[in-house]
Amino acid sequence: MREKKLVVAVSSRALFNLDESHTIFETQGKEAFCRYQIEHEDEILEPGYGFVLVKKFLSLNDGCTNDPLVEIILLSQNSADTGLRIFNSIAHYQLKIIRAAFTSGVSPYSYIPAFGAHLFLSTNADDVAKALCAGFAAATILCGPSMEHHSDQLRIAFDGDSVLFSDESEQIYQQYGLDAFAENERCKAKQLLPGGPFKDFLSALHHIQMQFDPESSPIRTALVTARSAPAHERVVRTLRAWGIRIDEAFFLGGIDKGAFLEAFGADIFFDDQKGHCESAARHVAAAHVPHGIVNRNG
CATH class of the missing domain: 3.40.50.1000 (HAD superfamily/HAD-like)
Structure with a gap:
């Protein structure tokens, strides 16, 4: 039996490109943002900067049956209501992500220890700084892969x-x-x-x-x-x-x-x-x- 699995927490904006809805949030407010997300919840989101990395992490479980090597946790400042679009996109891309925290605008970093996460990846520098100050590995992902790496490793x-x-x-x-x-x-x-x-x-x-x-x-x-x-x-x-x-x-x-x-x-x-x-x-x-x-x- 394995002693532990690797747990990586990722924000919704690191996993998917939410720039359009985030711009609406910043320019028109929370109510307009929520309305936009619900109206577009059946539209699949494009991959974000951390998407390829998450897929590679999850691929480590290929061949594992009952005891995965890695688990990806979604930590999102969306509400559960507006987060439906995110889970629809997760299902579309067949990402095996089953656990999530939706915090409705509150920084989700405090849930890192509850999930037992070893790493938190986000595009929100404030959330990352709070996680680091609390003693957790965290980083602000600044870009996606600039070239195609053909190695499965x-x-x-x-x-x-x-x-x-x-x-x-x-x-x-x-x-x-x-x-x-x-x-x-x-x-x-x-x-x-x-x-x-x-x-x-x-x-x-x-x-x-x-x-x-x-x-x-x-x-x-x-x-x-x-x-x-x-x-x-x-x-x-x-x-x-x-x-x-x-x-x-x-x-x-x-x-x-x-x-x-x-x-x-x-x-x-x-x-x-x-x-x-x-x-x-x-x-x-x-x-x-x-x-x-x-x-x-x-």
Whole structure:
């Protein structure tokens, strides 16, 4: 029996393109929005930025009968009444999503622990920030895939500091510069980095990977970081101590990450710096993790 499954919570606007109805909400108000959604509830929504990723997550359950590896939860600020269009679209695309919370305009982040979610993906930056402050892995998905990846394997890439790890070292870099950062990492090479907001999500991915031979794993992960040698040693030792496998690691010393993410074939890339996300978005789907000193200063 599996100890746990991976649970990913996704907002309705991350799953489907709701730009038209959202514009009505912003310009004409809630009543007009509700009326529009009900009048159009039989019209199928177009996929949103997170649609392809959700399909890949759900495909991990192919061949599973009674014990799925992954569950997708819908967290929506729609009401149950206006959310009927969303579930009609879920049925149309044959997405196996059966659990949802409709909160009628209230941020749904507080239901993340009730569902046991390891990750929350949304297009609402405020909801994401609240989820992160509450200690959950969350990201604002900024774009969809810019190219067609033909691999059936789910490929997820992470930045290091402020994402997989805490922003402890990033604070030194931001306050005192690269030389001070490098010296700190040399001195603390054997001292483990504290975990960041995505540590538990990576651990849940690793739990699935461990149920397969490495050659046949349906998931492949990558660390894509601006760190360079000798600052790599602390990262390697930390992951080893956590007992978590990263399949590929790129220590890029500050050069642009986009080409490496494209070569890796990332289905999504998580980074704490919005500028890095926007650069990566030219190549792959990117999601901003508004955590750590860079975002506090911004």
